[in-house]
Amino acid sequence: MAQPQPGIIPAPSPCALFLILRVHEPAVNGPAVAKVAAQVPTLVKKVGASDRRAKLLCTVGFGSEFWDVVSPGRRPASLRPFKAIEASGRSAPSTGGDLLFHIISRRHDLNFELAVRTRNLLGGTVEVMDEVHGFRYLDSRDLTGFIDGTENPKGSERAPAALISDEDPDFAGGSYVFTQRYVHNLKHWASIPQKEQEKVIGRRKPDSKELSDRAKPPTAHISRVVIEENGEELQIVRHSFPYGTVSESGLFFIAYSKSPDIPEKMLSRMMGTSDDGLHDHLMDYTQAVSGATFFAPSLNALKMLGKMSRAF
Ligand code: HEM
Structure with missing residues (x-):
């Protein structure tokens, strides 16, 4: 299979930086932006060389419309913009974005250095829609205090879950990326007892052990x-990753999958728009304040985008 971008399969690092950008006048700036995006793997090596133990990595994703600009006529079979969900006072907005840079390492300073250099190379062709600096909280907990990642696929389970393979051979090694920034209402959360919080998540707070089928509500x-x-x-x-300040904080949710249908189905059951009507x-x-789907091409396909852009 084509090699995926290197940040998708490894288990999470302690520091992350998420940058979502809008491209100005995509028809004009698209080729120049694609060229910079294609250079990112080389830039990661340069910046990461100062401390290899920090394991600096970056995954580049493209929004559905912008993908058509950088790769006209060749699109992954299921790529489409995320559709907003509204249900009984709950909302999952679709805020979009043309480019996603998902940077991870053991050092916030190197993440920042890479983000600044990339942003400077893009100059006036883009504007920043969202920038989130994520940190590992305690023993990999979300700010609700619950361990996040217990049932994330591990080892050899990760690639088949995250990567496109034979179902769309032209885009094998690529991945669909779903992002949402959530702002938590931690005051409200802290107002309910731990036993109630555990029923909301479906796991015990100290050790993430799953509640029994009897104790776990269908709304967990x-x-x-x-x-x-x-x-x-x-x-x-x-x-x-958790992110934020003492004034506003939450979770930057990001998931890689071989089809965008999978996170969408999960979200529909979360929001209360699936058949059973539960939410x-x-x-x-918590409240989602952003939402978008991107496509992260294989490493080779990303590098090719830079070459193709010369032909525009
Ligand atoms: C505020 C947002 C969210 C928070 C705080 C959150 C937190 C958690 C926690 C604490 C767990 C249990 C531990 C674990 O297995 O990782 C979990 C599991 C999981 N979450 Fe979320 N999550 C959020 C949003 C989402 C969204 C939007 C999706 C999908 C679109 C999702 C999909 C999953 C999946 C697939 C699991 C594993 C379930 C299992 O196999 O047991 N989560 N999440």
Whole structure:
């Protein structure tokens, strides 16, 4: 299979930086932007060379419309913009974005250095829509205090969950990326007892042990996102991070999958738009303020975009 971009499969690093950009006048600036995007793997090597143990990596994703500009006539079979969801006072907005840079390493300073250099190369062709600096919180907990990542696919399970393979051979090694920035209402969350919080998540708080089937309500987060189809559980590879300040904080949710249908189905069950009409009670304590789908081409396809842009 074509080599994926190197940040998708490794287990999460302690520091992340997420940059979502809009491209001005894509028809004019598209080729120049594609050229910079294609140079990112080389830039990562340069910046990362100052401390290889920091394991600096970056994944580049393209929004659906911008992909058509940089790769006219050749698009991944399921690439489309994320459709906003509204249901009984709950909302998952679609805010879009043309480019995603998902930077991870063991050092915030190197993440920042890479982000600044990339942004400077793009100059006036882009504007920053969202920039989120994520940090590992305690022993990999979300700011709700629950361990996040317990049931993330591990080892050899990760590539089949995250990467396109034979179902779309032209784009094998690529991945669909779903992002949402959530702002938590931690005051509201802290107002309910730990036993209630555990019913909202479906796991015990200290050790992430799953509640028994009897104790776990169908509205628990994990009851909503565990979906079986044809005897198999639908899988995504999550790289989410807590972020924020004392004034506003939450989770930057990001998941890689071989099809955008998978996170969308999970989200629909969370928001209360699936057949059973139930919603994820975690959504009563947090609000999504952004949402977008991107395509992260294989490493080779990313490098090719730079070459193709010379022909424009
Ligand atoms: C505020 C946003 C969210 C928070 C705080 C959150 C937190 C958590 C926590 C604490 C767990 C349990 C531990 C684990 O297995 O990782 C979990 C599991 C999971 N979450 Fe979320 N999550 C959020 C949003 C989402 C979204 C938007 C999706 C999908 C679109 C999702 C998909 C999953 C999946 C697939 C699991 C694993 C379930 C299992 O196999 O047991 N989460 N999440």
